[in-house]
Amino acid sequence: xxILEKIQQIQDEMARTQKNKATEYHxxxxxxxxxxxxxxxxxxxxxxxxxxGGQGFEVAKAGxxxxxxxxxxxxxxxxxxxxxxxxxxxxxxxxxxxxxSVGGILEYNGAEVQIVDLPGIIKAAAQGKGRGRQVxxxxxxxxxxxxxxxxxxxxxxxxxxxxxxxxxxxxLNKSRPNISLKIKPTGGVxxxxxxxxxxxxxxxxxxxxxEYKIHSADxxxxxxxxxxxxxxxxxxxxxxxxxxxxxxxxxxxxxxLEECDRLARLPDTLxxxxxxxxGIDELxxxxxxxxxxxxxxxxxxxxxxxxxxxxxxxxxxTIQQVCDxxxxxxxxxxxxxxxxxxxxKHSPQKCGINHPVCDEDVVQIVTx
Ligand SMILES: Nc1nc2c(ncn2[C@@H]2O[C@H](COP(=O)(O)OP(=O)(O)OP(=O)(O)O)[C@@H](O)[C@H]2O)c(=O)[nH]1
Ligand SMILES: [Mg+2]
Numbered sequence: 210x211x212i213l214e215k216i217q218q219i220q221d222e223m224a225r226t227q228k229n230k231a232t233e234y235h236x237x238x239x240x241x242x243x244x245x246x247x248x249x250x251x252x253x254x255x256x257x258x259x260x261x262g263g264q265g266f267e268v269a270k271a272g273x274x275x276x277x278x279x280x281x282x283x284x285x286x287x288x289x290x291x292x293x294x295x296x297x298x299x300x301x302x303x304x305x306x307x308x309x310s311v312g313g314i315l316e317y318n319g320a321e322v323q324i325v326d327l328p329g330i331i332k333a334a335a336q337g338k339g340r341g342r343q344v345x346x347x348x349x350x351x352x353x354x355x356x357x358x359x360x361x362x363x364x365x366x367x368x369x370x371x372x373x374x375x376x377x378x379x380x381l382n383k384s385r386p387n388i389s390l391k392i393k394p395t396g397g398v399x400x401x402x403x404x405x406x407x408x409x410x411x412x413x414x415x416x417x418x419x420e421y422k423i424h425s426a427d428x429x430x431x432x433x434x435x436x437x438x439x440x441x442x443x444x445x446x447x448x449x450x451x452x453x454x455x456x457x458x459x460x461x462x463x464x465x466l467e468e469c470d471r472l473a474r475l476p477d478t479l480x481x482x483x484x485x486x487x488g489i490d491e492l493x494x495x496x497x498x499x500x501x502x503x504x505x506x507x508x509x510x511x512x513x514x515x516x517x518x519x520x521x522x523x524x525x526x527t528i529q530q531v532c533d534x535x536x537x538x539x540x541x542x543x544x545x546x547x548x549x550x551x552x553x554k555h556s557p558q559k560c561g562i563n564h565p566v567c568d569e570d571v572v573q574i575v576t577x
Pocket of ligand 1: 483
């Protein structure tokens, strides 16, 4: 039996099984099996390249952050790329116009954001339909997924895409579950928690670990609300990516004002029309907010910084990342930093290498 048939068999069994307290354990184990099979499915096939991206599919990373456009065919992904960058990606009224990935740069607030246009994906993409798996492999490398939807189409498109990404190990707008798993050579499975977990116990934790041939481990649960699915994700940690997502409904020009209003009220959702140039500026701003990039102005002693040319680092960066961005060897010569701005208690504040920086800080690095 092939992997796909095995997956189907487990899915059928899960659908057949009534969900209640008595079957909780059984269903939990089935979920663990399913995740393991899906992982096998994602393991690169011979001749497919390590990312599963296929030859020449992936575009090189560029700019300060990457946004991937994911959606069904003909929703307007290429139209959006052409609208906000100088790159042209062919747009047409037939499906699968775009057959490979195309990258362009959106310049915004002094930062460069790479926008990657991708072929449309369809249901069962994760199982290898169309170019789905290659597309999803690129999505995994993004700082933000822009899920492009068609305002004129039904509401299930969002759910189908979410399920495809989910089954490929991408978790949208979710942070890594607060569980630590340390695999050990001997000693059995030990479960510790700060307060008793509501949905996990020793039995299911050891049962799931056994499914992955792990017989000894220290498990520490720091959040009482973590679920069986969260724990399975932690076992498969290397294969799971937590990516931010914005949902954008294009073709707002083709639906009623009431429908636009309804869609715009959904969480993390915007509406736009590439054709009429509506909502594009709002979307750029929202992309910027979601990426939470940090602009820094570096200065030398006695000289004002150049406020037109910020250095851009990712959210949660410290002076360490600033040093690394300047020069590979910088942190070895680092003595202290002087900071003016939101991250400083007083200006300038003298800081060490682990000081977290804020957007629009002015930074002067003093070397040995
Ligand atoms: N009414 C309307 N049509 C649009 C809008 N944006 C794009 N279109 C049309 O939708 C069709 C598909 O646009 P594309 O940009 O090629 O769509 P895509 O998502 O890149 O499609 P694939 O590459 O096939 O996956 C084209 O005929 C566009 O002119 C819009 O805002 N309103
Ligand atoms: Mg396209």
